[in-house]
Amino acid sequence: MRSGIFTQGTRTTRWAAAGAAMVMAGVLAGCGSGSGGSDSGTLTAYVYGDDAVKVQQAAVDTFNKTSKVKVKLVSVPGTDYVNKLRSAMGSPSAPDVFFNWGGGSIKPYVDSGDLVDLTSTIENDATLKDGFLPSIMTAGGLEGKVYGVPMRGMQPVMLFYNKALFAEHKIEPPRTWEELQAAIKTFKDAGITPFALGGSDKWPELMWMEYLLDRIGGPEVFRKIQDGDTQGWGDPAVLKTARTVKELIDDGAFGKNFNSVDYGNGGAPTLLNKGKAAMHLMGSWEYSTQLGKAPEFAKKDLGWTAFPTVAGGVGDPANVVGNPTNYWSVNARTKHKDTAVAFLKTMASQTYAQALVDNGDVPTTSGAASMLSGSPNPQFATDQYDMVRKAPSFTLSWDQALEAQYATPLLTEISKLFAGKTTPEQFVEAMKAAK
């Protein structure tokens, strides 16, 4: 065709085309420039959007009363949080301060130099240094350095059980492996699933691996893996863990349906509160989940205890796994680093800890013990706090401790192991080979 598109057609169409082109250009320009997140005088903080945000919002409001630079709290809906943060951090509108799980969840940001190393800041500041339980501070760090300040309640994984079922069958919650096996047999014979497990969500299966490996080989085995040594999966304790899982499945410890039971939509918790399952290994949020789903059961028949010992294991039975807490980290590109640190310091305050307690959380501050009697559920809060305070080691959930590039294949491999698609040996090989 000889003539170009703009020389052809009537005047009207030419204008229409030009107009459309301009609109498109506008769209393109709009894509390029993000609205700056940290305009002068504001400090943007991203937080995981759930019920607890009101506690952080209150802290922000109090802080803003005296601070010249104002903190702006952005609540990102939970399911989108990780992705939203990820894309924001790579853009000009990155937050100054953001919520995270410590460990592997911040490793990519640490590697690309996006985070402020808070080690010396904390070392030189009595409020921050002595403000929190030591195991919590270490758990969120990376290779001996600290990048975050605890900002929410602790979430250790505990063994929850149905007291009514245990009373009915006249047994005690298991403390040793033999007792656990006896309990499995008793409940199976009675037609009750010994352990509820939300296998379709995958991460509840991970909790079993975490505790078993800790009890069998001690926390050092996973520490090594977390620090970047994938050959650490070759440790004999990992193989034994995987074999123990297989034995449990073959023994019917989780029933037959666990692959299609979920946690997110309430499958596994309902099994426990309806008396169809006797025990449930779950994070401490299980308590509030049950309180919401079956308040009667939660108040009367919900029991909790530590994960039992495993025969021949070298791990300290007082060790805990789970999410120690959540942390605030500071973006290295922030214009208001001092304000950020000042805001982080308020996390160690009595007022903030009290607000967490009132919300039903168990704070990770060192002086929280005395406040717990005022908690909506004092016994549970105190037991949980003591469990974590006495724990020599608190292993961060593997899917948070490892970077996404290892954590996602890990969840897939664990799901395959539990589904019986791979043998324990194949699991170990697959993990060693993970790139």
Add this chain to the structure above:
Amino acid sequence: MPHPTPVAKRRGAGKAAVGDVGRPPVAWAVPGILFFAVFAIVPLAIAVYLSFCTWDGLDSPTLTGLDNWTRLFKDSEFGQAAWLSLLLTTISWLFQTPVALLLGVWAAGRQRGRAFLSAIFFIPLLLSTTAIAMLFHALLDPNFGVVRTIGPWLGIDPNVMGSSTGALLVVAFVGGWQFMPFHTLIYQGGARQIPEVLYQAASIDGAGLVRQFLHITLPQLRHTMTTSSVLMIVGSLTYFDTVLIMTKGGPGTDTTILPYLMYRTGFQTYDLGYAAAVATALVVVATSISLLMVRLSGFGSMRSTREGM
């Protein structure tokens, strides 16, 4: 057209230079082309570019040549995902086409209560995929879902979502349930286009309902079938939401179809380069299958089904 020249003269009046008379000028296509370029061609080009890079979404992408592509062909998980995608597509087609075809032809008629029933059949298409997936997920809960109560009567194991074949069939079924009304609608439209005289002539010649269906309806719906099948196949190949909500690719990786593998690699593992390679491979496969179907069915030659009438 019996008299093309006068028409052309009238349209071209005052603009003698215009050559292609009777067709709108290319300028009309500019908004469409621009829109397509910005939202389809450019992203596609970027995806192809990314497939030759390593990128975690934080730093800048670094070119690594053919690394992702060599990995793709060796990756057993990709192989499995491709196989599962093809399997799902085949099952979906076999499940949806006969039902949609029969329903569509039925809905094109003038029976009593047809409009009412058609409206009911249409409902699944109006629901959001997420809502449908959540609904079926609840129905298929092995302990508290309906499947627990009525499953055994129908010979369905309540743990259907926990078994490899079961989970894949469920995904195919839920997708089919949702999109069948759409294809019914396409077939209904197609069947309405068939000239009544064909049936009248066939009746006079003594052809029964089945013969009329086989020798008039089916051949007349050839192009409709191609349209519906291409949409169905491309839809199944890019099917994603239901897997994400109902199975998360499990049990194990037994429902990890290509789009889900792409999502997992891209937005959970943040291996965006490799995810782009998976995506590009998916585009190539889906486009080739569509083109192949159009070619084989003779749809592309645009020959009328009414030739000789």
